[in-house]
Amino acid sequence: MKVGELAAATGLTVRTLHHWEERGLVVPSARTASGHRVYDEGDVRRVYQVVALRELGLPLEAISGLLASGSFGAVLAAHLEQVDARLAALHSLRGTLAGVVERLHDVPDPALSDVLEMIDEVSRVNDTFAQYFTPEQVAELQARRAEGEATAAEWPGLIAAVRAEMDAGTDPADPRVRELAARWDRLLESFHRGDPELGARLDRMRVENTGEVIAAGGPDQAMIDYIGRARPSG
Amino acid sequence: MKVGELAAATGLTVRTLHHWEERGLVVPSARTASGHRVYDEGDVRRVYQVVALRELGLPLEAISGLLASGSFGAVLAAHLEQVDARLAALHSLRGTLAGVVERLHDVPDPALSDVLEMIDEVSRVNDTFAQYFTPEQVAELQARRAEGEATAAEWPGLIAAVRAEMDAGTDPADPRVRELAARWDRLLESFHRGDPELGARLDRMRVENTGEVIAAGGPDQAMIDYIGRARPSG
C-alpha cells in the first residue's frame, strides 16, 4: 500500500502519515527502490491503532509510549484526570463568559470599562456560588437560568413592587401583598424546583452575602421578613 | 515603572510583556536613553485590560481587535459559541475515556487489542445514548453511575438469577421471583430516579437496540416480559 492509498483508506492526510513517521509512530516497513513508502498489513494495523488512541485525545508521545510499554491503566487514568481538569477550567470559563454575554444584552453600547466591570462581577458571583454549591449544582442552576431567562427577569419588578408596599406601610396580610408573596414563591420555586437542600443553600448564601446581594439589586433582610409574614403560613 | 516591577505587580512574566509588545498589544510609551522600557500609568491600565480579557480565553489577536474596535457583544458571543463547542467535544471525550478506564478495572493485564475493543464499544454505547438522551441527561446518568457504581454492579448477578428461574420454569408469581422483580425495580429506580421520561427513553433504547443490549449481557425481551408478569401489578 502506498501513502496516498492508505491516507484515502483511513481518512488521514499524507502529511499526517509523514509526520507520524518522523515521530517514529508508524514507520513503513519497506520502501521502493525510488524511495516511495510501502505499508504492509502490519503497518496498516498500526495506523489504525494510533488513530484509535489519538481519538482519546492522547498526545503522540504518549501513544508511542503506550504502543511500546502497554501500561494502559495508569496512562489512561492520568489522562482522564487531566481531561477532567481541563473540563473544569473550561466549564468555569464558560460560566463567566455566558454571564458577561448575558449582561451585555442589557447595555446598548458597552464601553471597555463596563465589560471589565462585568467580568469582575460575574467572576465574583460565580466564585461565591462555587462556595455554596457543588459544580454539578452550579451547572444545573446555570442551565435552568438559561432556559427560564424570562422568569428570572421578573425579579426586579417584583422586588420594586414589594418595596413600594413596604414603603407604603401595607399590612403583610393584605391580599395585594399576599399575591406578591405568592409570585415570590413561584419564582423561588422555579429556582430550586422543590429541592429543599438547594433552597437552604441559596438562603444561607443570601444571608452570608447580604451586602453583595443588596448591591446587586437583591432583597434585604427586612424584605425577606416582610414576605415571610405575608405568606399564609407565616 | 520598569518591566520587572510591572511583571511582579501583575503576576505576569517579563517575557510575556515582551511578547505583548511584539504583538502590539501593550507598547510602553517610553524608553530610557539606554533602551529600558518605561511603562506609565496608562500602559499599566492597558496591561490590566489585556489580563482581564485574556482570562476570558480570548486569543491575543481578538483582544487587540477588541481594544481597538470595541465590538464586544459580537466577539464575546462568537467566542462563547466556540467555547461551547470545545466543551461539548471535551465532554464527549471524557465520557469515552471514563468508560474505557472503568472497564480497564475488570481486566487484569489488558492487551492493546482489548483496549481498542473497549474504545470501540464505549464509543458506540455513548453514541447510542446520545441518540436517546439530551447531553444534560447523559451527563446526569454518567454522574449517577459514577456515584452508584456498586449498585450498577448488581445487574449481572440479578440477570443470572432471573435467567435461572426462567430456565427452571418457575411461575413468575412465585415469591422468589417477585423478590427478584422487586430488586430489579429498585435498580431501575436508581437509574431514572422516578423520572418517567428517563425511564421511557431507556426502555425505547433497549427495545430498538435489542441485539446490542443482549450482546452486552443485558436482558432480552423474554426476560423483560417475565419480570413484568412477576410484578404485583402485572
Place this chain on the structure above:
DNA sequence: CTTGATCCTCACGCGACGTGAGGCCGCATC
C-alpha cells in the same frame, strides 16, 4: 515520449509564550 497524478524531501507557519545565550546598564560596596 508526453502528460497528469502521485510521490519525495525540506522548511516555514501557527499561538503564546518558556528558556537560554550573550551582552549592556545601574546601583552598591570596597
Place this chain on the structure above:
DNA sequence: GATGCGGCCTCACGTCGCGTGAGGATCAAG
C-alpha cells in the same frame, strides 16, 4: 574608580500536530 551582582536588552530556538506550499523525481497510461 574598579568590582560585582542583579536587572535589562535583543535575538532565536522549542513547544504540538500537523497544513501548506516549493521544487523536483517517479509512476501509470495514452
